[in-house]
Amino acid sequence: MNAQFKKGVLELIVLESVRQRDMYGYELVEEVSKVVDVNEGTIYPLLKRLTNEHYFETYLRESTEGPPRKYYHLTAAGVLYRDSLEEEWNELTEKVGSFLKESQHG
Template sequence: MRKGILEFCILHIISRGEVYASDMLEELTSARIMVVEGTLYPLLTRLKNAGLLDYKWVESTSGPPRKYYLLTETGQASLKGMNETWQELSDSVNSIVSKTDKHKAAINGLTTVESAVPAVDNDPDAPSPEN
């Protein structure tokens, strides 16, 4: 996966509110972003060490306390910048894709027109269609 995309997705998930790591994994998986715990936990640690997120422990009725992650102010600012970069990249890619789609449509349109127009005989000695 392109560097930074997973971090971007994780920060977005956490930006909605405190979230448990297994819930992040579930959401990423449901979005067809395959991540395993061995990738997620070190990434969460790096994001925390960078000051982008924090966590708090919450007692659980069904076992040990759970660690819930939340964005810091620095994390919110970083996510805002990432959103702007993502939008610029998305706009650029969409522009290229759109031009390609228009080009293909124009070529397909020409092919359709060519097949609908009868062939023209350029032989000057050929009888004219009015005869």
């Protein structure tokens, strides 16, 4: 898949994943990897940025194995942002889809 496509949609996938349930970094990377094949290293900076922009909250929770894990939780602002992103995505796919269909038939 085109890297630019992936990069653009990655944010929406991460937001949606965290909206379903709070996750820690590695878990989230695995979740996202199921949807799009992405360099795992690039997800952490994205999480960081979304946290800095207050779309995520983080908290630590003890784990049975290894050190405590940092969990990500979607904030109200994050929910709004996710919704706006979804809208944009739908609009884009709709427009691009219809454009492609038109050019195919025309």
